[in-house]
Amino acid sequence: MSLRQDGALAAVLSAAVDAMVVIDHKGIIQQVSASVERLFEYSPLECVGKNISMFMPAPDRHAHDGYIANYLNGGRPKIIGIGRKTTGRKKTGQNFPMHLSVGEFEFAGETYFVGICHDLSDYNQAIEKLHQAEKRYKDIVESQKHFICRIDKLLNITFANTSFLKALGMPYQEVVGSQLKTVINKSYKNLSLSFNELFSDPDLYEINIKIEMKTKGPTVITDWSFRKVEDQQNDSKELQGIGIDVSEKEAAILKAEYMRSHDQLTGLLKADSLSERFNGLAHHENNYSIYHLDLVRFGQINQRHGYNFGDQVLVDVTTRIQKILPKGSLFSRAGGDEFIAISPIEDQAYAIRLGEELLAVFSEPYSLADQNHLLDTKIGVALFPADAGRISRAIELSEVALKDAKANGGAIVFYEKESHADSLRRIIIEQELKAAFKNNSIDIYLQPKIDLGSRKTCSYEALARWKHAELGHISPAEFVPIAEMNGLGSILDFYVLRAVAKILSDRLSEGQACIPVAVNITAAHFSDINIFDYLSDILKEYSLPPDLIELEITERAILSTCAIATENFKRLRQAGIKISIDDFGTGYSSLSYLKKLEVDEIKIDKSFIDDIEERNGEVVIQAIMTIAQAYGLTVTAEGVETAAQARILTDMGCTLGQGYFFSRPIPWQEAFM
Known part of the structure; x- marks a missing residue:
């Protein structure tokens, strides 16, 4: 089978966004992606069988075949597996900047090379415009709301704009000339490695990192984009960073995550976050009891006194239970008038005693509108890992036991495999449905x-x-x-x-x-x-x-x-x-x-x-x-x-x-x- 009949290669070329070109050891084009026409303006038929130099301006056009011969004769690769910036040439004769990555592979005993070409024109234009703006309008940089700074190869700060200085709460003289680590809250070692890599790697142009800035006020979380620039005064390279204060955004994300996993009224975990939290925190070699608690006829409170009074009862329940749960417990609101508690236990006898304590606390009167109200409480209990090896299944079993307690009048019911099999199956089918x-x-x-x-x-x-x-x-x-x-x-x-x-x-x-x-x-x-x-x-x-x-x-x-x-x-x-x-x-x-x-x-x-x-x-x-x-x-x-x-x-x-x-x-x- 010839290379042109290789279906896998054809599929890759067909899906490529950047231009892809496959050549043999003589530099002759064997296959190209359809995207080549967008970049070089040659149709695929015009390319196949021609020398790859058709895409190159002089002097690269005349030297290319020598590069391949040198490499195949044992020379050091200058681009294969590395990638670099170079110049491409369109069919019209127009030159343009591009990034070229080259890989090598063998097929049917022959050596082939595949090049991926990405047009850098827009990127370079944007960089050039930024350079011009930096040179001509330094006052504009100073007035930017975004943070702007520069650092040298020793990671000393060589420039900081007014917005950055205000965020740090420090004067220009104290910041410029100091080490970057003096304004970073933590993880400086990893950051220094990233900066050093950006300085040393010729093919790495930019890095994006999130940094907690050390300030004289609250910590400022900043998204930074650093890229290499020329220091015209010292004829050396520096890194210029543009930062955006994302402290409010990060706080909003944390709040949204909290709201996703916690009940707004009680502040407790939601039931669907309980297993995840347990798996992340618990020592699974311990024994645990899972209590599924339900306030029977709680709806009457809402009907007689309104939802505000009902919410007050739920908050009161939360406070009562949190006071008696042992250390290492998790407590969640399962919805409506149901709660789930997971507690470490020594044995089943301890689980029974804790269940009775929970029942007693639930059964104490609730003061509403100058009246005391008593609420009946039912509790279903399952043991982990005795009843189930997965905490999510153990929670399901506690719900099975709770349904039995509500149906048959028991105050506390422990899950039993033999008597609860039908109830468990119904719950499993409901969830799987x-x-x-x-x-x-x-x-x-x-x-x-x-x-x-x-x-x-x-x-x-x-x-x-x-x-x-x-x-x-x-x-x-x-x-x-x-x-x-x-x-x-x-x-x-x-x-x-x-x-x-x-x-x-x-x-x-x-x-x-x-x-x-x-x-x-x-x-x-x-x-x-x-x-x-x-x-x-x-x-x-x-x-x-x-x-x-x-x-x-x-x-x-x-x-x-x-x-x-x-x-x-x-x-x-x-x-x-x-x-x-x-x-x-x-x-x-x-x-x-x-x-x-x-x-x-x-x-x-x-x-x-x-x-x-x-x-x-x-x-x-x-x-x-x-x-x-x-x-x-x-x-x-x-x-x-x-x-x-x-x-x-x-x-x-x-x-x-x-x-x-x-x-x-x-x-x-x-x-x-």
């Missing part, structure tokens, strides 16, 4: 809805499927209720809706035909005043016609809908989005809501289809179909699993069927094959 939304690790499966007359697929229902890296396949019957119980139901709806929209949009952009896909929506989401706008935005973002997205809501959910949901039904259908009632017949309610709600389809629940081969079952399904037909609704039979069921439904005039007899849910990629 949040991560799955961010990582797009929930898959979309499709189950077809079949026209019972023609047996052709006329639409699909989208179903969420989740295979966790550690937990394996997690049934939607498990993770969907957990999502809904923890306020994640709407997020799951959004996730599936957006995923389906993208799938359909991609297929349309590829020129593929599409049929509608139905997405299940929770009752809470249907009652969201913004759902119509959200769906409209998705359709617009993915350029989808509204008839490709259908929505399904369970009958039980419909029975709890409000006026907002009813209005949403109406607006969605007016926009061309069809709505189906899922699990129809399980709501145990009047069928009058069919008359009130704007829907297009009912899906008969599988429990009725299971009984269709019995006389009573067939009669019930026929009655449902008669009612649906009276309201002009399409009927879909769910859970069709046998040929006999499909035949009876077809004979009864049922429109659509869905179930394992036709197809199990399959990955969307397979459904559209």
Whole structure:
């Protein structure tokens, strides 16, 4: 394979921003990057096969081949692996300053060189303008708000402008002529090494460093940029520095970091910073107890007396607990009325005693509006590393124990693996579900809805499927209720809706035909005043016609809908989005809501289809179909699993069927094959 066929090299050249040129040992150009044309104004075709000297002005043009021969014969490299400033020549004959770095490599037994060329014109112009300004307008330098100074090779200060002197709180005579270290707060050794390197390295032009300046007032934190300049008086090089006072900026960053990791009301760590702080400070060979504390019925304080009184209680709790926690403890606010404490312990008996002390302190009366209030407190406890080898998992286990205490009436409950396994799994699934939304690790499966007359697929229902890296396949019957119980139901709806929209949009952009896909929506989401706008935005973002997205809501959910949901039904259908009632017949309610709600389809629940081969079952399904037909609704039979069921439904005039007899849910990629 020839060098020009090397795909890796071609990819590098294609992506290069600076001009890149590959030559052989004779100086003949083998390949160039497209960016060569921007820099030298030659097209790649004009370059390949020519001598590299075409990019050079005299005398470099005539001497270049000799440099290569000298190096290949054992001479000392003057540029390879080093880099230097040089002059380039454009196709028009114009010379320009550039920085050249050269590397050497072998390919198929032959030696090649690759040069990277960076145009220094703008940089040099800026430097030149700065030089001119320095020479002509020293008074302007003196009036600059930025700090300006110069230092010589001995790191003595040879110049300092007025702003710098004011920041230091020192007169000119005291600063100029003194060592730089006299005005630096710390880390002088590392700084001196950086300055010496800048002086000695011919290819190093500038360094940027942050320095704490020693002043007669508060410490000033400064961002400095130092570069080499000529001292015209002594014909020697100096370093000129331009500094910006970033003390306020640094203080703001520290404050922002503090606000990110600490609760504003109590000053305690936030729960999501607790593990990080523990891992950074703790001696992990010790034993620790993790206390997850909850003020039961704390919401009543806010309701009766207002949030100011509630905040006062939380601050009071913080003060009380901090007084009794042993040295080496960490204390955080987990949100609302919950707190987490991590304390070093000798053994479990000590953990129990400390838990009882915490409970006693929490249970003392709180004085509010000249009245004493008692609050019930629950505490869940886990041990580290006895219960978990990671502190983050131990905190999760303490939450499991707390939920047990709240559910079963215990004041203090220690985590026990055997009795808390189910609770722990629910918490883990909740947390991992949040991560799955961010990582797009929930898959979309499709189950077809079949026209019972023609047996052709006329639409699909989208179903969420989740295979966790550690937990394996997690049934939607498990993770969907957990999502809904923890306020994640709407997020799951959004996730599936957006995923389906993208799938359909991609297929349309590829020129593929599409049929509608139905997405299940929770009752809470249907009652969201913004759902119509959200769906409209998705359709617009993915350029989808509204008839490709259908929505399904369970009958039980419909029975709890409000006026907002009813209005949403109406607006969605007016926009061309069809709505189906899922699990129809399980709501145990009047069928009058069919008359009130704007829907297009009912899906008969599988429990009725299971009984269709019995006389009573067939009669019930026929009655449902008669009612649906009276309201002009399409009927879909769910859970069709046998040929006999499909035949009876077809004979009864049922429109659509869905179930394992036709197809199990399959990955969307397979459904559209």
